[in-house]
Amino acid sequence: MPPAGQDEPLAIGYLFLLQRLLEHLRYRTDRGYADASQLIADFQADVVAQVEAGNVDGRVLDFVGGALHQSKIPASPQFAAASAKQPVDRDEDGPLPADAHSALAGILEACDGDPFMTVGALTESGHSMPEDARGALAGALALAGIPNARSAAVLFLLDPNPTVRRAVAGALAQVGASLTPTEVRRLIAMRNWRPENERAEVDAIIRKARAAGIDCAPWEAGSVEAIVATTVDGAATQGFLLISPVERKKRISSVLTKGGITDAWSGEPESRRRIEMSLVAAGMDAPTLAVSRSYLDRTVAHHLALSIEKREAPPLGLLQVAETIGGADWQPARMAFGETLAGLIAEVPKAMCEPATLASVLRKSNELAELEAVAQSWFEDDPQVAQAVERARGRDRAKLATYLLQSVIARHRDRWADVVLRTALWMREAPSEAGLCWRQLAIVAKALAEGRDMTEIGLMRDIALRTIAVLRDAGRI
Structure with a gap:
């Protein structure tokens, strides 16, 4: 990997292979295989040893952290500590870069101001950061005085880590009177998606916004013209693909369930042909059926309840899917x-x-x-x-x-x-x-x-x- 190496395509290929191997191990840890958990621990310990020996720089360490994130494997405390020690220009008063305002503005510009893209990029790049540092980063977004940054901070209320969720909730409470109607709508939508002991924090933010005269924006126009669901596999996993019209193109969204909402996203508008290819590819791994909206809503509500029982928040992509289809009043409700x-x-x-x-x-x-x-x-x-x-x-x-x-x-x-x-x-x-x-x-x-x-x-x-x-x-x- 440049600048130390001269073959970036090969390095990216190795990263892709690494991510797939890590993902395979994570699947095995989900099934309870101790040897897989040990391999993941050994791998992270070996990376830390390479960092301490001076063989891995901060840039490559961030790439490895990204591979862990994509594989849904938490960074070990030692890995996070090694990442935190990497030399960067930091403020003396906190874990953020000295020119945080400029850095955040650059990220937002690169993501075209899209809060979902911004949080996705920050979550992946910050996967190996200590949880306190990640919480400080999310809080800085809320307090940066940049409207798009504050919109991104709202989405951090669905971060996988409760420490990060609580940190950003505290920061948003300070700027509740500056929220937009769209941000209030998002807060209301995701309020019941969070564990019960964290909902009061969201209520406090909403009250401050209401007291400042900020109304809740209606859901933007959107629709879904087709919903395809895979069968339930032996690991109790089920996936949904949703097709929504976007002018002359289509947008594909996805929700994955497995004892909770495990993944959700909405893609960019694509041609009808590309969408059809995606549907065909989805059907190659598991049988699929066209299903009703009521079936989707019932299943999502059930798995939201399962997530909350584990004190987890669903991925922020679920909110993006809800907005894509024009609003969805998904409330946790376990299927008896x-x-x-x-x-x-x-x-x-x-x-x-x-x-x-x-x-x-x-x-x-x-x-x-x-x-x-x-x-x-x-x-x-x-x-x-x-x-x-x-x-x-x-x-x-x-x-x-x-x-x-x-x-x-x-x-x-x-x-x-x-x-x-x-x-x-x-x-x-x-x-x-x-x-x-x-x-x-x-x-x-x-x-x-x-x-x-x-x-x-x-x-x-x-x-x-x-x-x-x-x-x-x-x-x-």
């Missing part, structure tokens, strides 16, 4: 499993629920043709399952599958019931003439919730067999 299941079962023909027919549906649930592509990602992959399979290495696959269904997979019964139920809801969005098997899946979900023996459910036996195949092919056992 029992109530949702009862609603589906009420639509299942009574004949399907007769004991003999029901047993047949469960036994043959692995033979549903329209489920073949959907269930390809339905398998277990965590250390406990891998250990159980390792201990039972001598058994044939059929006996091993039975063992898994009666032991480790049985302990995950509720999770699989949720995946099956949510898949049934997704399939129900298809036109009735498609004849998708959502009724059969509702019956499977009910059987799982009621504690039925998993060995009697063909779909669960397939999941156990697929688990064995995946773990053996991956060389983990």
